[in-house]
Amino acid sequence: MALLEVDDLSVTFARRGQRTVRAVDGVSFSVDAGEVVGLVGESGCGKSVTSMAIMGLLPRQPGTRIGGKAVFDGTDLLGLDDRARRDIRGRDVAMIFQDPLSSLNPVIPIGLQVTEVLARHRGMKGDAARKEAAGLLDRVGIPDPNRRLKEYPHQLSGGMRQRALIAMAVACRPRLLIADEPTTALDVTIQAQILELLKELVHDSGTALVMITHDLGVVAGMCDSINVLYAGRVVETARRRPLFREPRHPYTAGLLGSVPRLDSGRGEPLNPIPGSVRDVLSWSEGCAFAPRCSRRVDACLDETPPLVRTHDGRSYRCVDPVPLPGAIPAQAGPADQPGASSPDPNEEKTRD
Amino acid sequence: MTDNDILVEVRDLKVHFPIKRGVLFDRTIGHVKAVDGVDLRIPRGQTYGLVGESGCGKSTLGRALLQLTPPTGGEVVFDDVELTTLPPARLRAMRRRMQMIFQDPMSSLDPRQNVESILTEGLQTHGIGGNRDERRAIIGEALDKVGLPRWALSRYPHEFSGGQRQRIGIARAVVLGPELIVADEPVSALDVSIQAQVVNLLDELQESLGLTYLVIAHDLAVVRHISDIVGVMYLGALVEEAPSDRLYTEPLHPYTRALMSAVPVPDPDVEDRRERILLAGDLPSPANPPAGCRFHTRCPWAQPTRCADERPVLRDIGGSRVACHWAERIASGELRPRHAGVGVTQASDGAAAPA
Numbered sequence: 216m217a218l219l220e221v222d223d224l225s226v227t228f229a230r231r232g233q234r235t236v237r238a239v240d241g242v243s244f245s246v247d248a249g250e251v252v253g254l255v256g257e258s259g260c261g262k263s264v265t266s267m268a269i270m271g272l273l274p275r276q277p278g279t280r281i282g283g284k285a286v287f288d289g290t291d292l293l294g295l296d297d298r299a300r301r302d303i304r305g306r307d308v309a310m311i312f313q314d315p316l317s318s319l320n321p322v323i324p325i326g327l328q329v330t331e332v333l334a335r336h337r338g339m340k341g342d343a344a345r346k347e348a349a350g351l352l353d354r355v356g357i358p359d360p361n362r363r364l365k366e367y368p369h370q371l372s373g374g375m376r377q378r379a380l381i382a383m384a385v386a387c388r389p390r391l392l393i394a395d396e397p398t399t400a401l402d403v404t405i406q407a408q409i410l411e412l413l414k415e416l417v418h419d420s421g422t423a424l425v426m427i428t429h430d431l432g433v434v435a436g437m438c439d440s441i442n443v444l445y446a447g448r449v450v451e452t453a454r455r456r457p458l459f460r461e462p463r464h465p466y467t468a469g470l471l472g473s474v475p476r477l478d479s480g481r482g483e484p485l486n487p488i489p490g491s492v493r494d495v496l497s498w499s500e501g502c503a504f505a506p507r508c509s510r511r512v513d514a515c516l517d518e519t520p521p522l523v524r525t526h527d528g529r530s531y532r533c534v535d536p537v538p539l540p541g542a543i544p545a546q547a548g549p550a551d552q553p554g555a556s557s558p559d560p561n562e563e564k565t566r567d
Numbered sequence: 568m569t570d571n572d573i574l575v576e577v578r579d580l581k582v583h584f585p586i587k588r589g590v591l592f593d594r595t596i597g598h599v600k601a602v603d604g605v606d607l608r609i610p611r612g613q614t615y616g617l618v619g620e621s622g623c624g625k626s627t628l629g630r631a632l633l634q635l636t637p638p639t640g641g642e643v644v645f646d647d648v649e650l651t652t653l654p655p656a657r658l659r660a661m662r663r664r665m666q667m668i669f670q671d672p673m674s675s676l677d678p679r680q681n682v683e684s685i686l687t688e689g690l691q692t693h694g695i696g697g698n699r700d701e702r703r704a705i706i707g708e709a710l711d712k713v714g715l716p717r718w719a720l721s722r723y724p725h726e727f728s729g730g731q732r733q734r735i736g737i738a739r740a741v742v743l744g745p746e747l748i749v750a751d752e753p754v755s756a757l758d759v760s761i762q763a764q765v766v767n768l769l770d771e772l773q774e775s776l777g778l779t780y781l782v783i784a785h786d787l788a789v790v791r792h793i794s795d796i797v798g799v800m801y802l803g804a805l806v807e808e809a810p811s812d813r814l815y816t817e818p819l820h821p822y823t824r825a826l827m828s829a830v831p832v833p834d835p836d837v838e839d840r841r842e843r844i845l846l847a848g849d850l851p852s853p854a855n856p857p858a859g860c861r862f863h864t865r866c867p868w869a870q871p872t873r874c875a876d877e878r879p880v881l882r883d884i885g886g887s888r889v890a891c892h893w894a895e896r897i898a899s900g901e902l903r904p905r906h907a908g909v910g911v912t913q914a915s916d917g918a919a920a921p922a
Contacts, residue, residue, distance in 0.1 A: 257758040358848075372849045402620035402785065404846045407829035411845060429759060432788075432831025436838035455835045473763035475792035477830050478837065481811045484770065485792070487763030491728040 217245035218423050219269075219391055222284040224293075225447075226261070226268050229278035238264040240447035240498055241283070248390065249421040253438035255428060255470075259492050261447040262427045266393045268293070270310050271300045287391065306336040309384035313396035315376035319368040325352075325379050326364030332386040351382040355412055374405035378412070385416055392416075395427045410437060431474055435459055443467050446495045446503035449522075453529040463529065463536040465510045502533070510535050574611040574747060574779045575632065579604050580641035582624070582631045586854060599854045601627040603803035604641070606881070609747070609796075614773065614780040616794030616811065618787055618826070622850055624803040625783045629749045632781065633665055634658060645747070663693045666740035670752035672732035676724040682735055683720040686710075689743050709742035712775070713768060730761035734768070741772060749781045754789060766793060787830050791815050799823050802853055802861040809887035819889045819898055821868045844904065860892070867904035868897050 226239040239261040246252045254262045267273050269285045269292060285292045287308060292300070312318040320328060329348040333339040339347055345364065352360035355378040368376055377397065384392060394413065398406040414437065417424050426438055434441055434455075441458050443451040443466065451464035462468040472486035490507040497503065498519050505515040514534045524530045582602040587593040601624040609615040617625045630636040632643055634650050643650045645665060650658065669675035676685060686706045689695075696702035707717060713734040724732055733753065740748050753769065754762040766789060772778055784790050790797055791811055798808040799822065807820040818824045825844040832838060846865045851857055857864045863874040873879075873892045881888040884895060896902045 257760060374849055402850075403787070403829040404620060404825055405849070406831075407843060408845055410831075411843070430831060431759070431833035432838075435833045435835045436831050459833060459835050470759055471833060473760050474833055475763070475766065475786075475788040476834070477788045477791060477815065477827065477832055478834075479792070481791065481793075481795065483792070485763035485767055487767060488760035489764075491730050491761060492758060493728050 216289075218248045218250075218288060219246040219425075220284070220286040221245065221265070221269065222286070224265060224268060224283035224285060225281070226264050226273065227280045227282075229280070231278075235278075237447055237497075239268065242442075242444070242447070242449055243283075244442045244449060244452065246391065246423045246425055248423050249417070250440070251417060251424045251426060251438045253426045253428065253434040253441040254444060255431065255434055255441060256444035257429055257492055259446075260444040262444050263395055265444075266310065266395050266425065266427055270304060270308065270393065271295070272310075302336075305332055305389075306387045307389055308391045308393070309387070309389040311377075311380055311384050311392065311394040311397045313399050315373065315380045315400070316368060318380060319376060321368055324365055324367055325371070329364070329379070329383050329386060332383050336387045347386075348382075351386055352379065355379075355382045355385075356408070357382070373401055374408060377401060377405075377409055381409070381412065381416070385420070385422070388420055389422060391423045391425070393425045393427070396429070397426075398433065399428070399430070406433075413437070431459075431470060443470070446492075446498065448498060448503070448532065450504065450533070451529070451531040453531075457527070457529060461537075461539050463531045463539075464504075464533050465508050465537060466504045468537050469507075469509070510537070572610045573608045574646055575609040575781070576642075576644040577605060577607045577628075577632060578642040578644070579606060580628065580631060580643065581639045582627050582636060583639040597854055600803050600856065601853060602631060602638075603856075605800075605803075605805055607798055607805065607808065609779055609781060611746075611779055612773070612777050613795040614782055614793055616790035616797040617781065617783045617800060618785065618790050618797060619800035620785060620826075620850060622802075622853060623800040624853070625800050626751050628800070629667075629751050629781060629783045633662075633667060633749055635667075660693075663689075663695075663743045664745050665747040665749065666743060666745040668733075668736050668740050668748060668750040668753050671756050672729065672736045673724065675736060676732060676739075678724055681721055681723050682715075682738075685724075685735065686720075686739055686742050689739065693743060695743065706738075706742060709738045712741055712772060713738045728761075729757050730764055733757060733761075733765050737765075737768065737772070741776065744776075745778070747779045747781065749783070751783045752785070753782065755784065755786060762789070769793060787826060788832075799826065802851065802856050804861065804890065805881060805888070806862065806890045807887060808881065813887060817887075817898070819884060819887055819894045820862075820891050821866045821897065821904075822862050825867070860890075868893060868902055869905070870902070 222243050224239055224242045227235055227237050229235040242265055244252065254265060256262050268281050271292065273279055281293055326345065326348055329351060330344040333344045333347055348364055349360040352363055357363050357375055357378050371379065398409050401409060410433065413424065416422060428434060438455055440454050442449045443464065445466050451467045462471055469488040473488055475485060488507050494506040495503045496505055501516040501518060502520045505511050512535050520532045520534045522530050522532050580602055581604055583598040583600050585595040586597045586599060588596050605628055619625045627636060631638045638651055683706065686709060687702055690702050690705060696705050710717060710719060715731065715734050715738065754765050757765060773780060782790060782793055794811045796808065797811050797814045798805050801822050807823045818827050825846050828842060828844045844867060848865055851864060859875040859877055860879050863869045870893060879890040879892050881890045893902055
């Protein structure tokens with residue numbers, strides 16, 4: 216059994232006088248111990264809300280509804296009361312946020328913020344806690360940790376703050392670490408440092424890592440398996456290599472086609488996905504991606520596309536997936552007709 | 568390339584910001600040398616890409632080029648006119664020919680102005696179009712160019728998505744018929760799928776209107792995609808400048824190499840094979856930059872001689888301009904990067920590739 220099993224998670228925000236928002240709409244994925252799993256998608260796809268729901272960090276308001284399950288090592292995190300959840304959070308499951316400046320308390324020295332975790336979960340106090348905290352800062356690569364412990368967040372650089380946050384997250388050797396865009400606010404050279412550090416931590420301690428990001432490049436270098444989200448649902452799940460080599464869902468393929476790559480030449484036109492994330496259909500009416508999809512067929516607008524599982528452990532939510540290279544279109548003749556013709560203009564574009 | 572092909576020439580441009588301290592009287596106690604002696608030329612109709620990490624001075628350089636931030640020293644020559652000594656009235660007239668696109672379209676568009684008003688403002692300032700109808704026609708054309716519908720005119724910025732807002736920002740620049748557009752992080756606030764739309768739009772506009780771009784960005788992949796020439800900045804100075812393809816296939820400066828190796832590529836095979844040069848530490852403070860080569864404190868190839876006490880100048884090496892004393896010997900592999908402390912790590916297969 217997987218370490219974390221998220222099953223049919225849904226989050227809706229309802230407010231009087233406004234449209235009810237289904238931010239997360241039946242998301243399921245699982246994370247094994249020691250595995251790095253990516254949640255990828257653009258803004259508004261529900262990736263952060265998913266992580267907040269799992270961590271129990273969503274504000275408790277009457278209009279907020281969380282459904283489904285998130286079973287961590289046998290216990291459903293969503294069903295826990297506050298006290299039990301606080302015991303698990305920070306000790307077994309920890310989180311790293313995007314913006315380290317707003318997730319650190321600006322008026323408390325770094326040292327106190329790190330030792331707080333140690334005191335709460337490991338009962339460490341005084342010198343022992345300080346020593347452990349210095350050790351943690353050292354482990355995440357902060358030079359001169361004893362001096363840094365006395366400093367305030369504003370005295371640290373962005374990369375250093377993110378390291379301090381990581382030190383706090385790994386203080387109790389959690390079994391699951393959720394990182395929500397951990398490097399988005401950082402420069403590339405610092406990003407490389409932080410990603411390398413996360414890789415090391417996962418490798419050394421066997422911690423499972425859920426990486427939430429919009430950056431396909433980060434995912435390509437880190438994740439074992441990847442879930443692509445669109446409009447609150449997982450539209451494709453695959454292992455790293457198959458996903459990048461043979462994306463099946465048109466959205467995944469579209470994302471890959473629209474990213475400029477460092478190793479491609481000047482002026483090769485990109486193939487953007489038309490429209491914007493605002494042009495979504497609600498999943499109950501059909502495929503949410505259909506309004507922007509180049510492979511759209513009539514069936515897309517009739518009903519929610521079912522999740523198709525293939526024998527090689529992948530799954531996608533599409534009635535007319537991108538064919539595998541070399542594969543002969545096997546089933547559903549009429550559906551293949553428009554599908555077979557649509558990739559051609561794309562290919563011509565890349566050759567121009 | 569002959570001289571009259573050059574639209575913009577920047578000579579020894581300096582922008583220093585004073586650091587002041589004091590209760591009653593401000594004393595200047597130092598300077599942040601945001602831009603410290605940059606020379607560059609942008610050929611007409613081409614794109615110059617400026618990359619570097621935050622705090623390297625790339626945005627300040629862009630603003631100083633347009634005289635939005637007064638330079639402390641140096642010259643900016645735009646189409647044979649020296650801008651830094653130009654009287655304000657003549658400078659304002661020149662501004663029609665050089666426009667800017669900003670990073671965050673939400674904060675660079677006035678939320679209380681509708682699109683028509685946003686686009687008309689520049690026309691009125693420069694006295695283009697005699698009456699409202701004429702101006703409407705000009706605006707309409709600009710909207711067509713950037714792919715926005717006509718009904719957008721009566722709408723306000725908040726009614727648009729991020730990508731559309733950036734199109735409004737581009738329309739505002741294009742409507743005046745400029746020759747040069749300085750684009751400061753034009754796509755970094757946008758979603759991946761929208762980025763590509765805007766990048767393509769910039770390319771199309773360049774082709775149809777013959778625009779010259781200075782694109783400032785931290786995303787090397789975007790810059791490579793859009794630029795003909797790329798300049799890499801570090802702590803207020805150019806460390807390398809080369810034609811785009813050459814820079815990416817053959818980076819010569821150690822900093823460029825480190826930057827390239829740090830950019831994630833969305834391809835697992837490339838990611839697993841590549842050698843990462845991890846730089847130690849952070850960017851030093853531009854108020855107190857290291858003596859000698861400014862990169863020597865983080866450089867994996869730093870040598871005991873020269874690097875710490877002699878500031879390297881940009882010199883020509885086979886078509887690139889590089890500011891490194893040892894560029895040739897690093898390129899030939901004669902000098903090896905230091906392993907201790909900095910460490911060149913091979914992306915480990917163990918961490919990343921289970922079956």
